[in-house]
Every structure is written in C-alpha cells, then in structure tokens.
Amino acid sequence: MLHAMRKGASGWLAKGLLLLLVASFGVWGIGGDMLTSSVGSNVIEVGDTSVSLGEFQRDYQRNLNILSARFNTQLTQEQAQQFGLAQMTVNQIASRALVDEKTKLLGLSADDEAVREMIQTQPSFQNQFQQFDRFLFEQFLARNGYSEGEYIEIVRNDITGEQLFGTFSQGMNKAPAVLVDTFYAYLAENRTAKYIDILDSSIGFAPAPTDEELETLIKETPENYSAPEYRKISYILLAPETVAAATEISEEDLKAEYEARKSEFDTPEMRAVMQMIFENEDTATAAYKKISEGADFAEVAMSDLQLTPADIDLGMMSKSDLLPELQEPVFDLETDGVTQPVKTVLGWHLAKVGEIIPGEERNYDAVKDQLKKDIQQNKAHELLYTQATKLEDEFAGGAKLEEASQALDLNVVKTDWIDANGNDKAGNPVATLPSATGFLAEAFARQIGDEAEVSETSDGGYYAVVVDEIEAAAVKQLADVKEQATKDWQENWRHEEARKKAEDLLVRLNAGESLEDIASELGLTVQTSLPVMRSGSAGELSPVARDGLFDLDPAAYGVNVNKAGNGTLLYRVADIIPADRETDKDAFTQMSEQITASIRASILAEYENYLQKDIGISVKEDLIKEYF
Known part of the structure; x- marks a missing residue:
C-alpha cells in the first residue's frame, strides 16, 4: 500500500519538481544503520516479526516472476541484481511488517467481512457483469504464487495500514497556491x-x-x-526450423488437425449492432412499439433513456460477442431489423442490426500448408526439448561440449574471431551466427574453461556455448x-x-x-x-x-x-x-496534483522513518547478498 501511494510522475513537470523538491522530501528505504547482522536464522526482523530465509526467497521469486512477465523474458540472477530486486523485496517485507506491528500495538484490525468485501470488489476479479469471479481470483493467485491465505493476510494488512496511515495526509487536500504558482512560473516560462x-x-x-x-x-x-575484445567460440544450436524440416506429417494427421481446429480457420459473420437496455419489460415493450410504428431507434433511445447514438453503438459484433440470450434474436434479423424485448441478467434489451458482413469458411486445401507447418513446429519443439534434456544430462555428468556432441550426434560450430556485436575483425557481420536473443551476450559473459550450460531461445530452440580463445580489447598503434x-x-x-x-x-x-x-x-x-x-x-x-x-x-x-x-x-x-496558467490549465492542474501528492508522500515517508526507529528493523544484508 505504502509503495503504491508513492508512485512517481513523468513528463517535464515531474522532472522539474524532482529538481526542486529533492532537498525537501524523503525517500523510503532501509537505512544503512539498520542493515545489521542479528543472531538467529532469520534474515529480516521487524519488532516481534521475523522473516526466515525461505520466506524471503519465496517473496523474492514471486517478484522475479512478476518482473520477468513484464519484460516477457525470464530474467537472470545478474539482471535481477541490476534491478535491485533483493532490496525491493526487503522494502516490501519490511513495509508490511511495520504496518502489522504498529496496527497490532494500536489495536487496529480488519474483520473477515471487510477483507471479503475488499477482494470481491476488486475490478480484476470481476466478470463482465461486475460480479466476483472465483476463477479469475484463483488465476491471479496462481499467476503470482500466492496461497489464498497469504493473499487474504496481505489484504488485511492493506486495510489496517489504511486505517493507520489514511488520516496523516487528510489535511493536505491541495498544495499551497503560492508554492504551485512559484513552481509553475519557474518551470513553464x-x-x-x-x-x-x-x-x-x-x-x-x-x-x-x-x-x-x-x-x-x-x-x-x-x-x-581501440580494437574491441575478440573471441573464438564453439556452440551447439538446436533450432526448431532444422528439426521441423525433417519431420514428416501424414495426410491423416493433417485432416485430424483440421477437424480439431476447424472453427479457428473460419471468419465469423459480423453485424453492426445498436442496443438499449430497459429496467422492465413494460418500458421495453413500449419502446419497441414506437419503433414498430416508424420511430427511429436512436431517437427512441434519446427520448426514453437519454442515450446518444454513441452510447448505444456496440460496433461490429460476432455471435459469440453477445450475451447468450441475444445471440439468436440478433443473428436472425435482416439488415435494419429490431429484436423484440429480450431479457438478460442486465435487463430488457432492444437491439438493431445495421451492416452485415458474411462469414467465410476456409476449406482443408486452403489451410493445409499452414496446418503442416504448425504440426511440424509442435513436434519440433517436443523433439528439441528431449534433445536439450539429454544435452543437459551430458553436461551434468561432466561432459565437455565436444564430448556431449559426439555422444548425442550433434554438430559443434566453431567461429573465427568475433566481437560482441557479431562482427569479424574486418568489421563485417558474421551471418552464420545464431540470431537468438542473449546468445552473444552469454558468449561474451563466459570465460575460458566455464562449464557448458543449455540456454533456451525465444522461439523454442536451445543452444550451448563455450569460449575457446579471448583476445583482449586494446588501444591500436598510432x-x-x-x-x-x-x-x-x-x-x-x-x-x-x-x-x-x-x-x-x-x-x-x-x-x-x-x-x-x-x-x-x-x-x-x-x-x-x-x-x-x-x-x-x-x-x-x-x-x-x-x-x-x-x-x-x-x-x-x-x-x-x-x-x-x-x-x-x-x-x-x-x-x-511568462508562464500563463490560463493557456495550459491541464499542465497547471497536473503540477498542483503532483506537488500535493509529493507533500503527502513526504508525510508518510517521515512517519515510516519514525516507525523504523521506534519498532526496530534488522536485516542480514550479507546473508541476502550471498544468496541473491
């Protein structure tokens, strides 16, 4: 909660504010004097709350998974260190523990009903009818590595934390006008x-x-x-395209795949749909009668519901886009047809159909080549996974790259001198190098004699690379x-x-x-x-x-x-x-809001700093660094 309340702003206004406010407002973090070693097996201690290495590792891994998902790639331990992931995890755990300790001392609590209401009203856990969806909730838990009990405690902590911190900045509803005017006059000139x-x-x-x-x-x-560092490397590449090309697919397999995925190749019929929803059947029936007698659909929507044409326009819809009760009535209509009142969980609907775009069905012959390619790719990934597993087993048993390649009948490629950009000594790109993201970075991060490891490429392939020779970067002769x-x-x-x-x-x-x-x-x-x-x-x-x-x-x-x-x-x-607040009211308002938020954040940060000293925090920094 506390970290969410301190999100940074962007743009020139925020950058200017940072320059002017940095001397005044504190930033959350565990102070160096608190990074001490304490007795016992716990890595973090906040008051009477202790966090074991295993508990820290679980939170750290969860954060790593979330960060990897954001970047759409699995981050390495080195990349996690560059992001300061361990310190971020320390801050999160310490913040939760501080709130928990202080709220217990003050007797603050959140009962089960408050926690239940908080969870069930979260938009991310609600379906299209704004109802709590248990499946969405469980998906969220699985995706982020929480048990239901753990997440409930986090929500309970947020509620009690809001009780603790919510009143601190209530008096700061708007930054002082003289402060905003001064900043704006300076930054917007x-x-x-x-x-x-x-x-x-x-x-x-x-x-x-x-x-x-x-x-x-x-x-x-x-x-x-200077001449860059050059290296000679050897590698094994397991690429999907090489395996797929050698994979034979029978006609029977292709037809079976087509039948299983037939709907995937069909373009559904699309219809332009307008709709209005009434609270009861009588008002819907009365509106339908007006339209049947010649009234315009959009005019009825305005007169009866005060809805504009934009409000009632659903756009182009396929059958599956509509609520189940509306699918048949809408798709039975001709162009400009209007349904009779239809009841759904949302109320009583009237729908009008405009443009109709017929669907298209692609037959087996039209998609045969695509089917063959897809099946080959799927089988190739299965074969590559098997090969990669065997290769890992060889390396685990102590085999060198050459030895593993001979045991599994795989090809080892050796390069001449290349630089970190994949160029030869003449500065020309070496076209035969794998294009896999991270391949060259790994080749230039390894040292001679390092054990080979199997790495995965973004397209489902695998590679293993070792360094044969290194020519260090050096300044050239005059x-x-x-x-x-x-x-x-x-x-x-x-x-x-x-x-x-x-x-x-x-x-x-x-x-x-x-x-x-x-x-x-x-x-x-x-x-x-x-x-x-x-x-x-x-x-x-x-x-x-x-x-x-x-x-x-x-x-x-x-x-x-x-x-x-x-x-x-x-x-x-x-x-x-001179800056003129009237010519850019949005920028002026944005600055006022940012200054207000900064002052509020400063108040919270100062109180957190007080809690750190009052309750006490001990972090085994050396132990965390050893593992993370």
Missing part, C-alpha cells in the same frame, strides 16, 4: 533566442598535427581508437589509426577555433556592437528559435545552449555549442514569455 551559428567548417585550413599531439588525443579518448586520428584532431582544432572566434565576437557584442552587424560581416543570418522551456525539447538549440539561455540576463549574450555539435552558437534572449 518560455524563452526564444536570437542567434548566429558559426560552423566549424567556416574555419577552413587546419594544420597537420604532430605525432605527439595525436598520441595525446588517443590517450585522452582511447575508446575511439600507425594503424593515424589517418582517423589526424582527421579527428583537425575537426577538434576547427571546433575550438570556432569557439575562440565566437568568444572574440562576444567581447565586441558586450562592447556595444549588434548581433545583426556581426552577422552581416560574417555573411550569416540572424535566426530566432522557437520558444523553449527549462526542460524538455531544446528545439533548434543544443540542451546546453538552452540551459544557458535561461541563465542569461535579457541584455546579455552567450556562447555555446550548436545542436549538431559542429559549430558554436552566439546568442541572446529574444523574448521572455
């Missing part, structure tokens, strides 16, 4: 710039650098002149990169000269000359930028030039790199457009 762009190319001739100057350049930016380094040095020289030229001109401008006169002297045109704000898009300016524009006094000039990075801008403020 727009400025335009008048500028000339002195391109590096206008400098012309650049001298030839000495070897010492080139060596310095290479030393300062070695990443531009002789090998001299041409490129010379070009880079001369471009840098021109860029620096363009900046010096702009700074010399800045002195003249500050002495009273006009930007227009200097532009005319240089054969340039004075340009005016579109309005920009302190954050967000910089428009025609570079981000640093945009930032500089807001630091300038109205009569002053500035010098900064241009947007393309190939020149220097000499600019001044052309116009200051």
